[in-house]
Amino acid sequence: MKILVANLGSTSLKYRLFEFAVGQERMLARGGFERVTDYGAAIDQCLAELVRGGALQSEQELAAVGFKTIMARGINGCVRLDAAVLAAMEAFNEIAPAHNPPYVNGVRRFAQRMPQTPLVGLFETAFYQWAPEAAGRYAVPEAWYQAGVRRWGFHGASHKFVAERSAELLGRADVAERVRQLYVDGGRRAVAAPELRVVSCHLGGSSSVTGIRNGVAVGNSLGMSPQSGLPHNNRVGDLDAFALPYLMRTTGLGLAEAERLMCAESGLKGLSGLSNDIRDLVSQAASGHTGAQVALDVLVHQTRHWIGAYFLELNGVDAVVFTAGIGENQVGVRAAICRDLDRLGIQLDPEVNATVRAQEAVISPANAPVKVMVIPTNEELVVAREVRRYLEQAKR
C-alpha cells in the first residue's frame, strides 16, 4: 500500500511517499516545492516526479494522500477530509491563520485533481485527547469553553513520534507498543512498572514542549492556537489576554493589524528585530547583537519553564528529548536549556553534544540519572501510519 503525505504551507508543498507491506514500512521518495503560486501545478509536478523516478507506476497506485492537518471545530483524530471536515477547519481559520487556510485550499486542490483518491488528515491535536482535563482548561466561563476556548495542544505527530521512538531506545518495547496503539484504544494497554516519563522538546520554526507518561501526553505548551506557548519563528507565543485590548485602546491598533503582528512579526523575529531563523540569531548574538541574544534567551527561558512544569507533573523524568530543526541541530541552545540542572539529574556531555546534529544520540554522560537525547522527528511517518490504519478500518 502506497501513501503520499503532503505537507502544505502557504507557498510550499513538501511530500514523502511511503510503502507499507505486512511487517514492513519504508519511505520511497521525498521532495518539495517552494514559492508555490499554483497549487494545482505543484500537485501535477509532485505526481509526475514520483512516476518519473519510478516510485509510482501511476497516480492510481496511491491508496490515499495523508495530511498533517492542524485543527477543526468539533473534530479530532484521523479522519477523511470531506466537505464537512474542511468546513470545520475553515471555522477555525481565525485561530490558525498561518496553517488552516493553506491546508483547506491545498486539500481542495488535491480533491479536484484526484477525485477518486481518499484524502485523510491526522489532526495535530489528536495526541492530547487523553491528557488530564485540568491541563486543557482555561479559567473562562463555561460558554467560552463550549465555544472551543481551551488548550488543545499541537505538534501531536512529532511528539507521538518521540514518545514511541524514545521508548524503543530506552528499552521499553511495552510503552512503544502502547504508543503505536494509542489511537485505537486511548492508551489503555497495560505496561510494566516503573513508569516511563519523557519530556519532548520540539524546537523549530514552531516550538512546543510536551510531558509524556507511559506514552500518553499529559499536556502541551501550545494552548488554544498554534500562536501560543513558546515563542515561535515569527508567531507570538504566550501573551497575557489583556495586552491586546490594552494596546488596541491606547494606541488605536486595529484587530486585523494586531493579528498580523502576532502571526508574522512577533516570536523570535519580533524579539530580535532581526530574523526568524535561529542560525542568524546565533551568529549575530555571537557578534554582540543584543536583540538576537534576547530572542535566544527568551526561547531558552520558556523551554526551561515548560520542562520544569512537566518535570513536576511527571514526578521527575527519565529522558528529555530534543527534536525539530533547532532541537536537532543547535548545540548551543541545547546546552543553554540544560545548564545548571544537575541537581535535577539533567546534564549534558558537552563533547558529545557538540558533535550531534540531526541524528539519534544520547548527549548526557553515561551515568547521568536523566537521559538527554536527540531524536530527529518524522511527523510524516506518523501521519502515514495512521492513514494506513484508517484505510484498513474503513475496509472492514
Ligand code: AMP
Ligand atoms: P523546523 O521548523 O523544524 O524546520 O525548524 C526550523 C528552525 O530550525 C530554523 O530556525 C532553522 O534555523 C533551524 N535549523 C534547521 N536546520 C538547521 C541546521 N542544520 N542547523 C542549525 N539550525 C537549523
